[in-house]
Amino acid sequence: xxxxxxxxxxxxxxxxxVLQVNSLCKSYGNHPVLEGVGFTIPRGRIVxxxxxxxxxxxxxxxxxxxxxxxxxxxxxxxxxxxxxQTKSMISYLPERTYxxxxxxxxxxxxxxxxxxxxxxxxxxxxxxxxxxxxxxSKLKTMSKGTKEKVQLILVMSRRAHLYxxxxxxxxxxxxxxxxxxxxxxxxxxETSSILISTHLIQDVETIFxxxxxxxxxxxxxxxxxxxxxxxxxxxxxxxxREVFKC
Amino acid sequence: xxxxxxxxxxxxxxxxxxPFYAVILIMSVLNSIFIxxxxxxxxxxxxxxxxxxxxxxxxxxxxxxxTQFYKNVLGDQGxxxxxxxxxxxxxxxxxxxxxxxxxxxxxxxxxxxxxILLCSVSPLTFSDVWQAASSLFGQIFDAIFxxxxxxxxxxxxxxxxxxxxxxxxxxxxxxxxxxxxxxxCSQLRPFSKNRIAASFIAYIxxxxxxxxxxxxxxxxxxxxxxxxxxxxAGLAPETxxxxxxxxxxxxxxxMDILLYxxxxxxxxxxxxxx
Numbered sequence: 236x237x238x239x240x241x242x243x244x245x246x247x248x249x250x251x252x253v254l255q256v257n258s259l260c261k262s263y264g265n266h267p268v269l270e271g272v273g274f275t276i277p278r279g280r281i282v283x284x285x286x287x288x289x290x291x292x293x294x295x296x297x298x299x300x301x302x303x304x305x306x307x308x309x310x311x312x313x314x315x316x317x318x319x320q321t322k323s324m325i326s327y328l329p330e331r332t333y334x335x336x337x338x339x340x341x342x343x344x345x346x347x348x349x350x351x352x353x354x355x356x357x358x359x360x361x362x363x364x365x366x367x368x369x370x371x372s373k374l375k376t377m378s379k380g381t382k383e384k385v386q387l388i389l390v391m392s393r394r395a396h397l398y399x400x401x402x403x404x405x406x407x408x409x410x411x412x413x414x415x416x417x418x419x420x421x422x423x424x425e426t427s428s429i430l431i432s433t434h435l436i437q438d439v440e441t442i443f444x445x446x447x448x449x450x451x452x453x454x455x456x457x458x459x460x461x462x463x464x465x466x467x468x469x470x471x472x473x474x475x476r477e478v479f480k481c
Numbered sequence: 482x483x484x485x486x487x488x489x490x491x492x493x494x495x496x497x498x499x500p501f502y503a504v505i506l507i508m509s510v511l512n513s514i515f516i517x518x519x520x521x522x523x524x525x526x527x528x529x530x531x532x533x534x535x536x537x538x539x540x541x542x543x544x545x546x547x548t549q550f551y552k553n554v555l556g557d558q559g560x561x562x563x564x565x566x567x568x569x570x571x572x573x574x575x576x577x578x579x580x581x582x583x584x585x586x587x588x589x590x591x592x593x594x595x596x597i598l599l600c601s602v603s604p605l606t607f608s609d610v611w612q613a614a615s616s617l618f619g620q621i622f623d624a625i626f627x628x629x630x631x632x633x634x635x636x637x638x639x640x641x642x643x644x645x646x647x648x649x650x651x652x653x654x655x656x657x658x659x660x661x662x663x664x665x666c667s668q669l670r671p672f673s674k675n676r677i678a679a680s681f682i683a684y685i686x687x688x689x690x691x692x693x694x695x696x697x698x699x700x701x702x703x704x705x706x707x708x709x710x711x712x713x714a715g716l717a718p719e720t721x722x723x724x725x726x727x728x729x730x731x732x733x734x735x736m737d738i739l740l741y742x743x744x745x746x747x748x749x750x751x752x753x754x755x
Contacts, residue, residue, distance in 0.1 A: 263670065263753075264670050264671075300564050301564065302563055302752060302754060303752060303754075304751075304752075319566050319567065320566070322565065322566040325564070327564050329560040331560050332557060333558050333560040334561075335493060335553070337492075337496045342489075342492075346489060349485045349488075350482075350485065350565050350566060
């Protein structure tokens, strides 16, 4: 309640970053994945986390969502370290399909309603009916693409502080891609922020406010999209191709 | 949150177990009808199928307990399970309780099937068997009371029943947690390249300290009891029996804790989903 009041009055909460990452390091065995990553995401932003395959995007997402622990460094979500509390503030769309095969759509909707106080059931139902997916359909019989859309609907139907979308458009056709981006934009609220990781920049570059270029475990570019465009005189996609030239 | 979590864990396994139970019960009723009509082919066929179903039930119970944890916590579904706003304890306990529940239910179904077949092979009716069973238990209790003879006899019997139930539950939990602990080990760095093989090896390796520890505890107790022979000899038989039950229960609970803590630590700090 207090948080809402602060936001309305433009108080401390609205100025506080939704996500703050400080000198984050993570390695798998002898292989360093993230080396001193640091950045801040203010409220009301759509941020692109861009980088080639295997540059550490998914690891960073896992660390923020609390799925893995960093070797060193700090992550603060609305000023709180990753914990049970932050899991209720973050809505995370992983690369993998995490839906239980035995469930029907209505079961997974109930699960989200049971565990997440911020889950908007009506919003989810409306989006599912837009896609002609019935509440009685079984997840087991759905195609991979449909499952991905269902997962995105579940994730975007929450009113979370921070959305982490790991390659949301990676495996779907261009028509579905458009639907997904529209869904993200439609459900985005100014009080939250979205971090989208992708290597398909051309399709999504128009929706970003800020981009982070991640390469070999380090942030190489971090800035406002408009500033970057004017500084480098290139589109984000063009800059990406230059930075990550093979 | 544990209750909510349990709801989904129990449901997930119900999809397989309930139809299985139904088939086994129907088959045992059919078989008892065949026996009643002395139809030899039916009896042979029915019994073979029933034995097969029983083996399948055992294997399915085992496989489901293992895969439910592996898929739901350590596999792709783990991306949802481990990002739910619940503690690691809630996740493990929910899986553990639901698995134990299905093991107990499978046991009950096995007993019902045995009862149905017993009724059909013997010339006795259902009520005869029931009466025989209740008189048997009555006699056992009478015998116990006769030995005890004291004022607090009923309290002792209740305590024993409670301790025996605790021992059975702790022993079931011990088996389940052994699997969970072994599978969790596959998340650790050097083993995570071949997770399934790592789980198998971890299962065997974990078994070694557990057996050594149990052996050690029991032999220590034998030594202690030797030294305190007079003390134990001075105890009333009911007290001695209570102490024995209590010790066994305590050992099982201690082993459960020994398996639970590393599982919890790995899921909390070393989770490494693919």
